[in-house]
Amino acid sequence: MKPIEELTFPEDLLYAKDHEWARFEDENVVIGISDYAQDQLGDVVYVELPAVGTVLEKGEVFGTVESVKAVSELYMPVGGEVAAVNEALADAPEKVNQSPYEDGWMIAVKPGDASEKEGLMTRSAYLDMLKGLN
């Protein structure tokens, strides 16, 4: 596992305490897991994602990610209706390791309550949390 300094955390994303990231685009919020999360998990071998149209609340489990070490649950950083899922992960789960913020995105959500954004962390707040963890 890498030291935090060697991991990447883009400025334009917001982060949840369970290590999901959220990118707020025009209509949708794109969701995935952070570079820290993929590094901790190790090689991802399977990603289970919800069906398009599923409505989930903030903090609810939207799927699972399985690595050679463990199976972990994925939590909604904001609530809403699933508008799209990254089908490519079914055949190429390694994208989560190789490109956690681009090709390794997991779901796109039509958000319900815009104020839920407030509960998420900026890059610097997330980094502070990670340093506290180690």
Place this chain on the structure above:
Amino acid sequence: MKETVGTTGLVFNEPLLWEKSKKGRMGYALPKADVPHAPLDAALVSEGPDFPELSEVDVVRHYTRLSQWNYGVDSGMYPLGSCTMKYNPKTNERQAALSGFAGAHPLLPEALCQGILELLFHLERYLAEITGMDAVSLQPAAGAQGELAGMLVIHAYHRNQGRQRLKILVPDTAHGTNPASAALCGYRSVPVPSGARGILTPDMVAPLMDEDTAGIMITNPNTLGLFEKNVKAIAALVHDRGGLVYCDGANMNALLGMVDMAATGVDVLHLNLHKTFSTPHGGGGPGSGPICVKKHLAPFLPVPRILKKGKTYRLSEAFPESIGKLHAFFGNTGVMIKAYSYILSMGPNGLKRASQLAVLNANYVRKRLKDCFHLPHDGLCMHECVFSDKHQLPHHVTTLDMAKRLMDYGFHPPTIYFPLVVSGALMIEPTETESKETLDRFIEALRAIAREARETPQTLKNAPGRCKVRRLDEVGAARRPCLTG
């Protein structure tokens, strides 16, 4: 270290049986037909299954060679945490193979299998006495099915109370299968974080235990190898709010003859005969996961149950509140005979001594390795101790590298990356089986590995170097599994 258990030697390669197959080769000669040929119904004729065609010696060599690649508790120490890989005494096999037991068909009328029913009846009573509980069902076929049986009993209890509940509390130091067992009963599991000392505290449980919560699933000792000292207070709190306490008894090897589980407030508990009671597991044989309950839950136990009337034993299904049948016939009876053999061989003092030595061995390993490996929760442990790779990470050496290297020294690796609450966990359960000499060799091997991590980390990255195969592509195997011969 002068000499290690692990060394190199000639090991044979061996192809799959299908690759050895030659058309027409066989291991027996059919006698000449002494009846006239008769045509088969066309509907019954097809190509037949793709079985390899081999002689007897082909098959014997195949499995003998494969056994060279294997590692079992008969070859060496197997410190797999939370699995209790204790030695399986050979007398157990002898008793289970007695022709009266081995030849008994499960459809025999009761009058013709009184012996086996008596044994099972007594085994239930022994397990009840060992745990302090009131009634036992031997039916569940393994630990996870025992958990499910326990959850079904809790579910049936709440239904019988007139109001079903929705959630169940599962601590982060419980066994990994617990949430799945609860989910199969329709309960949503609510994680409970353990306290700073690695055990549960009543104030962590209190805010989560409400009237929609069916109870709590406690693993005791927990997966950090620590005894849940607050279990009584937590059980009282759960009971006050109408819930029940399930105890995962997979770690019971620490507590035989030491703790009265019923007195700790547990309502239902499962045991793993294939761990605590010395029957083979991990590919060596089927499991058995009996559940033990307090009186108020006895009506819900699986059927059939064994009843004794006068001097005769019989099976009864006349329990209308039962959760029903969980397994064909009566569960894995052969495993039960082996566990019964173990209990009688050991006697009450022997079982207690086994637990005492299991705990002593784990603490010996903990004490002698804690200057080399980070110990997230220091202090007395029970039957297992959990280290992490924190001190080795600066050298870019991980728990996986150390586990692989341990194989070169001739030991089975411990459980790794579990429990999840410890990052890079190395979970060591030596069991009472191992002598001080073996433990010392194991400790020296791990101390040598800690030295290598500092001085020659590349050796660990390349490990194992002495095994039949080098590091396997676990990622490739998981991403593209090949499930056919």
